[in-house]
Amino acid sequence: MDAGSAQRNANRSRVVHALRQRGAMSRSDLAEIGLSRSTVASVVAELLDAGTVVEVADAPRNGRVVTGRPPTLVGLHGGLGATVGVEIANGTVRAAVCNVAQELLVHDAVTVDDRIGPAETLRLTGELIDRLLGRTSFRREQVIGVGIAMPGPIQRRTGLNGRATTLKPWVSVNPHALATEILGLPVLVGNDANLAALAELTLGVARGLRDYAYVYTANGIGAGFVLDGALYVGANGTAGEIGHTTINEDGLVCECGGRGCLNTLANADAITQHLWQSHPGKPSIAEVIRLAHDGDAGCRRVLADAGRHIGVAMANMYNLLDPELIVLGGNLAPAGSILIDPLRESMARRAIHAGEAIPPVVAGALDGEVVVVVGAAAAVLRDSAGFPLGAGTVA
Template sequence: MSVHESQSSQRSANRARVVQALRQHGAMSRGALAEIGLSRSTVAGVVGELLDAGTVVEVADSPRRDRVTGRPPGLVALNGRLGAAVGVEIANGIVRVAVCTVARELLVHESAPADDTGSPAETLRIVDTLIDKLLAATGYERHQVIGAGVAMPGPIQRRTGLTGRACTLKPWVGLDARAVAAGALGLPVLADNDANLAALAELTWGAARGLRDYAYIYSATGIGAGFVLNGALYVGANGTAGEIGHTTINEDGLVCECGGRGCLNTLANPDAITRQLWQSHRRRPSIEEVIRLAHDGDAGCRRVLADAGTHIGVAMANMYNLLDPELIVLGGNLAAAGAIIIDPLRQSMMRRAIHAGEAVPAVVAGALDQEVVVVIGAAAAVLRDATRFPLPTA
């Protein structure tokens, strides 16, 4: 290779590093970009080339000041008109679609009802219609979509891509969700568990932004977890990491759908919580109503939520002893309970965690809208994955 070819190759590699940093972190100052391992002069040159090419744009200054110059740093970000990422959530009784620019700006999202027992083909037709509608609303063409992330309510086996039997949407069990969705939608697709993608959303835009090790607890039909270790999602060898809803809490407890006894799901998922109120309330309220009544002072509703927090805390203590996260974020349909469930959760965890004199991590409710945290996390996964979803040229 000639000197000229070598220099050209190095410039291309430097441009790719800067673009990938902006994909992962959003708008950054030139000083912050230098921290990815490039000199300030190299960053200045690369950013200049990317600005000329229309790949990046200058954005509003940050209120923070540069550590070297003391001036507020000018920020650069990817040009959002380069393309878009689509997020898709296939959940129990509903599908959601979101469209984000490659600059990580959420443009629009919408949901539609879906039949839990319907075929994947029927569900994906609803999704495809929503994608067309939202792209038309935002002015993007299909060819500008770099990819779609699809969130499923259950594990995706890492080796085979098949949806595991713990998925709460039974028509999808045993199917390659990525391949089925890619064929139906005509887009490059990744598929992952809903808790994993919600964890990625909070890491990208929410309560865990800037952290490298944290745990996200997601409550929907069941309870799952997403783990971020060393800045990346951890899914395990088979894709089933985080199935904490099937952690055994009481060996003599109720039989779970997985065949085990006393799983966390039988004690603390929304179904288990609302089931306990039949006798005291003469009916079975929804989990949203339970939380609202608890905030209004209903003693029975506060009791069952606190008990659920205690049970989740047992599972969290075991998780903490293994992984030692910086932060635990509670998301999904239990997050709105706030301190009613988080305080007993943390107390239960503290009684059991081996923290060697150090404080156990904070437990907080998710910062993002819990109705869309999964679907925007699915889009975030596409935005972060430069290998499978390269950006088009300006």
């Protein structure tokens, strides 16, 4: 290969890498990755000829007003390969198949008994993935990787699940090693809140932002941080465990061993248990939210109280990190203003004002049911080095 064609290959790889990281982009945004406009034009033309990329209509960007005619974007051709996202949670496993154009093709969930253990859970996950692939035009060999999301921290050095997870049978298990062996596909493992943060960054309300925080509410409450355009997981992988920040020193003992953690006051169990006398039959969090929207005063009250507690933790997080936007997602997000208004009020009382308003807190754009699996699939696509596209698709 001569020097000229080596340079052309390198330029093509840079463009494909940028599209994997950020989704469809305009030619002028592609020029900002460090290539001249004329180089971008000729590389895109070559990639269009090769069928690696296609032209797509502009996508909405974070509510910004677009003046003039929106630019045509360039994105990867969806037929080049598939990514799979998996969320392993308490009692369920959800999986989704996306294409490399970041389109969600199919998703489904299965109920699993938490007592069956990690190996059997992953075996059922493999069956679910195969069933879902059967509903698409992709074969197993066209899957470039599987992103697996789990609650709780994944220890960065050892790859083991930490003890502060709600999935007790997984404590001290290396999910990457086990999943690679059982699924027989290239695997990436991450924390559910971190991967949900990637989903909103790539496809949702945080598109194009450099610094933002995502708060994911599930059995526990976790946060994902995007700092300077990259996911920040911390030295040990525990960054963002906002659910274990102390709200009440003398409060209930948390599963982490601490007292009065946010999780003991504002996760789904903590919210619903306040209703055991007034609402017999222990309504689920989804039912509590539905009743609250119908005007049930008790349900509105417990959601507002949860919002105030989350607001305290969010103010502390905001004072440390100074994000541009905070996105709330997961099972509490459908409560909308019933929870978010008291949350904002509580946060505003505690957040540092640098002469400007504190950042907006908004509900995520992606459906809470799929945000984590979409983010897990996006994480695979973002990792060009770990999960190459099939041979011959880029050159």
